[in-house]
Amino acid sequence: MRTYLVVIDDSPEATLALRFAARRAARTGGGVMVLAIVAPQDFVAFGGVQATIEAEAREHAEELVAAAADAVVQEANVTPQIMVKSGKPAEVVREVIGANEEIAALVLATASSGAPGPLVAHFTGQDAGTLPCPVMLVPGGIDISRLDALS
Numbered sequence: 001m002r003t004y005l006v007v008i009d010d011s012p013e014a015t016l017a018l019r020f021a022a023r024r025a026a027r028t029g030g031g032v033m034v035l036a037i038v039a040p041q042d043f044v045a046f047g048g049v050q051a052t053i054e055a056e057a058r059e060h061a062e063e064l065v066a067a068a069a070d071a072v073v074q075e076a077n078v079t080p081q082i083m084v085k086s087g088k089p090a091e092v093v094r095e096v097i098g099a100n101e102e103i104a105a106l107v108l109a110t111a112s113s114g115a116p117g118p119l120v121a122h123f124t125g126q127d128a129g130t131l132p133c134p135v136m137l138v139p140g141g142i143d144i145s146r147l148d149a150l151s
Contacts, residue, residue: 003081006034007119018032020138021072026075037093039088068082106134
C-alpha cells in the first residue's frame with residue numbers, strides 16, 4: 001500500500017502536511033504513517049531530572065501522534081500507523097523510510113515565512129535526492145481550499 005510519511009510536531013506546518021497526506025491517501029487508496037520524534041536531550045547532571053525530562057518529552061510526542069491520528073481519521077477516514085521514535089530527526093526519518101518499503105513519499109510543509117524547518121532544510125538541501133522516495137513539500141502559506149483541491 002502506498003503510504004505517506006508525515007513527521008508531526010507542534011508547528012502549523014505539520015498540520016498542513018498531515019492534512020495533505022490524509023486527503024491524498026484517501027484519494028489514492030493509500031495510508032498515512034504519523035511519526036513523532038523525541039530529540040536527544042542535553043545532558044543534565046542529575047539522573048532523575050534527566051529521566052523526568054525524557055519521560056515528559058516522550059509523553060508529549062505520544063499525545064501529538066494520538067491527536068494527529070484522530071485528525072487523519074476525521075479528515076480522510078483513514079486509520080494511520082503511528083510511531084514515536086527517539087533520536088536525531090533526520091536520522092530517524094531516514095531509518096523509518098529505509099525500514100518500510102511501502103512509504104511512497106515523505107510529506108513535509110514549509111513555514112509560511114522565514115527559514116525552512118530543519119527537516120525541510122535537510123532533505124531539500126544537503127541530502128536532497130538521497131532518499132528512496134520523493135519528498136513532497138506543502139507551502140506553509142497555502143490557502144486551505146487550495147490545499148484541499150490539490151490533494
